[in-house]
Each structure stands twice: as C-alpha cells, then as structure tokens.
Amino acid sequence: MLLQHQTWQEVEAYLARSNGIILPIGSTEQHGPNGLIGTDAICAEFVARGVGEAAGAMVGPTIGVGIAVHHMGFAGTMTVRPSTMIAIIHDYVLSLARHGFRRFFFINGHGGNIATVQAAFAEIYAAFEGAIGMRRNDELRCRLANWWDGRAMRDLAKEVIGDDEGSHATASEVALTQFAFPDTIKLVPLDPPRAPSGRFHGPADYRRRFPDGRIGSNPGLATPEKGQRFYETAIPELAKSYATFLGENE
Numbered sequence: 001m002l003l004q005h006q007t008w009q010e011v012e013a014y015l016a017r018s019n020g021i022i023l024p025i026g027s028t029e030q031h032g033p034n035g036l037i038g039t040d041a042i043c044a045e046f047v048a049r050g051v052g053e054a055a056g057a058m059v060g061p062t063i064g065v066g067i068a069v070h071h072m073g074f075a076g077t078m079t080v081r082p083s084t085m086i087a088i089i090h091d092y093v094l095s096l097a098r099h100g101f102r103r104f105f106f107i108n109g110h111g112g113n114i115a116t117v118q119a120a121f122a123e124i125y126a127a128f129e130g131a132i133g134m135r136r137n138d139e140l141r142c143r144l145a146n147w148w149d150g151r152a153m154r155d156l157a158k159e160v161i162g163d164d165e166g167s168h169a170t171a172s173e174v175a176l177t178q179f180a181f182p183d184t185i186k187l188v189p190l191d192p193p194r195a196p197s198g199r200f201h202g203p204a205d206y207r208r209r210f211p212d213g214r215i216g217s218n219p220g221l222a223t224p225e226k227g228q229r230f231y232e233t234a235i236p237e238l239a240k241s242y243a244t245f246l247g248e249n250e
C-alpha cells in the first residue's frame with residue numbers, strides 16, 4: 001500500500017486503524033561492474049513494498065540518495081551531507097506526524113546511512129517531545145531495520161554465496177536487484193572474481209585500492225533466483241519486526 005497511490009481520504013481511513021508507516025531509505029552510488037548505481041535504493045524500496053503488502057502497512061516515498069561521500073570517485077554516485085539527510089528525515093517524519101502517524105519503520109539499504117539515521121531520530125525526538133519540544137503527549141517512535149538483518153538472512157547468504165559475499169557490491173544485493181529488475185542484468189567479466197578487502201580513506205583512496213568499486217565481494221555469483229530467495233526470506237522477517245514495533249508499549 002503505497003502512500004503515493006492513495007487519496008487523502010484513504011490515508012485518513014488508514015489512520016483510523018493504524019498509526020504505522022514504512023519508509024524506505026537507500027543510496028545512489030556505484031556498485032561495481034555488474035551492480036546498478038541505484039542498488040541500495042532499489043533494494044530498500046522493493047523490500048519495503050513487499051513488507052507493506054505482507055503487513056497491510058502504508059509505505060511512504062523512498063529517500064533515494066544517502067551518505068556516499070567515499071563512493072564519489074566513481075561516475076554517477078550522488079551523496080547528501082549528514083545534516084541534509086537529518087533535515088530530510090526530520091521533515092518527512094514530522095509531516096506525517098501532523099496527520100497522526102506515530103510509528104516510523106525505516107527499511108534501510110545502505111550501511112553508510114545508519115549513524116546519520118540514528119542522529120535524525122534523536123533530532124526528531126528533541127523536536128517532538130524534548131528540549132525544543134512541541135510538548136506532545138502522544139508518543140512518537142522511529143525504528144531502523146536493514147533489509148539484510150536477521151539470522152535467517154545471514155544463514156541464507158552463507159548458504160548461497162558463502163565466503164564471497166564481501167562488504168560492498170555484494171552478491172546478495174546485486175541478486176536482489178536482478179530479481180526486481182531482470183531487464184537490467186549486466187553480463188560483464190569480473191576480474192578478479194572476488195574483489196580485494198581492506199580499509200580506505202575518502203573517495204580517491206577508495207578508487208586506488210578498489211579500482212572497480214567492489215570490496216571483498218564476488219557479485220558474479222548473483223542470480224535472480226538467489227535474489228528471489230533473499231526477498232522471500234527478508235519479507236516475513238521484517239513484517240514480524242514491524243508488527244512487534246507497532247505493538248511495543250514499554
């Protein structure tokens with residue numbers, strides 16, 4: 001159930017039975033030779049829509065550009081500053097809160113967003129009921145979940161990808177985009193098949209150490225069938241987390 005496909009009357013009717021909403025958040029950044037620039041935003045949105053269907057929950061607009069400064073050495077990458085992202089999340093949440101939404105479940109597709117999203121939550125709490133308070137009595141809660149979270153997802157990655165999952169442009173995320181958009185599959189050689197691992201500082205150093213953009217991964221192992229398994233494992237896990245989040249009262 002996409003917010004953008006509802007009328008205002010339908011949103012008002014939804015709010016009479018639920019105050020929860022799912023917000024996808026991703027990134028627009030290079031993902032190696034066979035990974036789409038939009039991988040992180042695509043994965044977050046695709047999974048969020050599935051969770052929305054499974055949980056009967058509203059899904060809001062995707063925040064598609066994230067914190068990706070270290071990927072700026074590669075064409076097509078976009079980034080926002082942490083202060084920009086905090087402002088966007090703050091404004092999205094408080095807009096929706098004005099209408100009665102109170103439980104905001106972010107489904108994230110990019111590890112580099114996590115610290116900033118948590119800072120945004122702190123900013124929102126300060127505005128809603130804290131130091132600069134709107135002095136609201138009704139509680140507002142935000143939660144961040146990554147689409148790859150949970151034991152079942154880790155076990156699946158171990159089973160179908162093994163030690164070649166890596167940490168950037170991973171086979172699991174590329175597989176998920178292949179399942180979502182089979183027409184975009186790129187059949188290109190990966191040399192070496194498994195990318196080097198290690199640390200880096202900033203975009204120039206990143207590109208020097210990891211010239212094709214991948215870190216530690218072999219996304220040549222990605223297939224749409226594997227993507228479907230990741231999808232079908234993630235949806236019930238996250239739908240359960242969402243239901244738990246809505247029911248929390250402590």
Ligand SMILES: [Zn+2]
Nearest residue numbers: 039040169173
């Ligand atoms: Zn990614």
